[in-house]
Amino acid sequence: MKFSKSVVASLVGIATLAGTMQGVYAADGLPSEGNSKAVVSFIAGTGPVAPIDPTDPMNPLLPPKPTDPTDPPTGNTGSLTLDYVSSVEFGTNDISNKTEVYSAKSKKPFIQVSDRRGTGEGWTVTAKASKFSNGSNETLLGAVLTFKNGSVISNSLGGSPNPTQTVTLNTDGSTISPVVSASPGNGLGTWLTSWLGLNPDVNDGALNNNVTLTIPAGSATVGNHETTITWTLTDAPGV
16 A cells, blocks of 8 residues: 555656646747748640730720720730730721821720740730732832830739830831830730720720821722731740
8 A cells, every 4th residue: 555655646746847847838938830831833824815904904805895806816825925916997087188197996905915934034026017908909008007105014913024115017018016025034924015095995986096097198099998917926035
């Protein structure tokens, strides 16, 4: 019986000492820390990118607002893509006996580029315009398309590309003009370059003075005329 009492006394003594040690540690106020990690990997995106709204880049372009362009997406795939390009309309006008400058009826023309390479190498967009045609013959000799006061917008937080403030397209089918470019480290994600008219979401019939067509005197003929603008995206970085 004495042996049993001795064991009990020893256990009680150990428990009391442990409680005393815990109290001392807590009183030190020292932190008790451990480290863990969060890990993620990425590869370059390759699928087509849907167009977004040039006045509200957090939302898609479709369904369109009354002034939105109605061109279909390019459907281009890859990690560096030209996703969307807009047509421009200049309506029906009286033939003049002098050189005239016509403003576009299109209020929200834009192009969209997506860089999902994840390398920050930069890129450049250029454009050229074909000769005007009435479907049978070359027409509107000397006509010039101008896109001015271009602005860039994105749903990305990265560095922005630089738009050319005045893009002049001679409708000769060969002259290439710079449109927008991203220097190394900029232009990642999806970026829109747009030439918006006043109140671009309001269908008020106002013309867009940032997109114009100059027709030299004596060049206009009766009928419909059309030129094709070819926009080209390359992986050459801007400066």
